[in-house]
Each structure stands twice: as C-alpha cells, then as structure tokens.
Amino acid sequence: DAGVIQSPRHEVTEMGQEVTLRCKPISGHDYLFWYRQTMMRGLELLIYFNNNVPIDDSGMPEDRFSAKMPNASFSTLKIQPSEPRDSAVYFCASSLRGAQDTQYFGPGTRLTVL
C-alpha cells in the first residue's frame, strides 16, 4: 500500500484565498483524522471521521474551516477565506480502529498564507 497520500505538499497563497487540502487514506481504514501542527500549539486534532461520517469536529478553529469525506478513499479540508494565522503543516492520518489502533500519517501539507 502507498500509505496515506496528501496533496499538495506545499501551498503558498494570499490572505483571503480559498485553500483545499486533499487526503487519500489507506484502503480499508475506517477512520480518518485531520491534524494541524504549529510551533506554538503543537499537534492539534481538527476533525475525525468514522466510515465517512464526521464524529468530532470540536477542534475545527472556526467557520472558515470545513472538512468533507464524500467516500472512503477521499477527504478534503477547506479553508475559506484563509488568513496568515492558518499557516501550519496539516496532516491527514488514517487507522483501522481509531484511537485504539496505530494511526498512519501522511507526509503533510505545508501551508503558508501571506
């Protein structure tokens, strides 16, 4: 298996623009997680899905952030409009049994909002 795939790997955009991050989980994994990592706040869970259904989005910063999982092999995290404070590395991870199991992380998307 290719592991968790994320795209793009790097994104530079201007404040106010819409940003869409993409993730393909490992086939057969029922859980998908979106994290954000910054120096100041460390690794934060934004939202996670089980069987394509959002279970906990309490970590989503505000209404500018939205996430979808239209099918078992694809998820998106959208920021609209983007702000400089959204600059971070965004990771997607998947697992078989959620927090009871190993989480496999993608390589991350480094987002810079100017």
Added chain:
Amino acid sequence: SQQGEEDPQALSIQEGENATMNCSYKTSINNLQWYRQNSGRGLVHLILIRSNEREKHSGRLRVTLDTSKKSSSLLITASRAADTASYFCATDANAGGTSYGKLTFGQGTILTVHP
C-alpha cells in the same frame, strides 16, 4: 494544559548512550502510544501500550506505563545518529471506560544524537 506532556523538552546525547523520555497525562486512558517525527515529515508510530500492560519492547525501544502515576517512559538503548527526531506520546483518553475516540498528543521531546 496538555493531556500528554513530555519531559524533557530537548535531549542531547552521544551515539551509543541510552535516551529516556517521559510522558505524563491527566485522565484515565485506554492506551498510550509513542510516535516519532523526523524534521519535515509525518509522524511514524513506534509502539502502543494498553492500560493493562506495564512494559513493552520493540527492538531497541522499551516503553513502561504506570497508570497509578499517570506516566509513561520511552527508553531508546544504544542510540544512533539516525534516532535524531522528535518523539511524541499520545493518549486515548476515556470517560468511565468509554474512549473519546481520538488521540491527544503531547508537545514532544526533541532528541539529538551526536555521532
């Protein structure tokens, strides 16, 4: 404060020495996991220890868990320069035995192993 907090924040040792990192947490857990992150990369799972286990080994890694003290330690024996990375503990917290379904990560320990 964080559910999982690592100590020390940074550790610098020579190749061949052992490295010990500690993690403390606040609530009941189902399991505790350790992950490694090389600079600019995603996290890689190292080991998972369940709440009813006290010690686990994997190669040069040894993890202990003390649920009475709400703490865990990760020992890397005979360290190598390639072990240089950040190490994170993550907890699967529960309320009354029911998992919240998500991991909470600590801030990490930055380990530097000098050749």
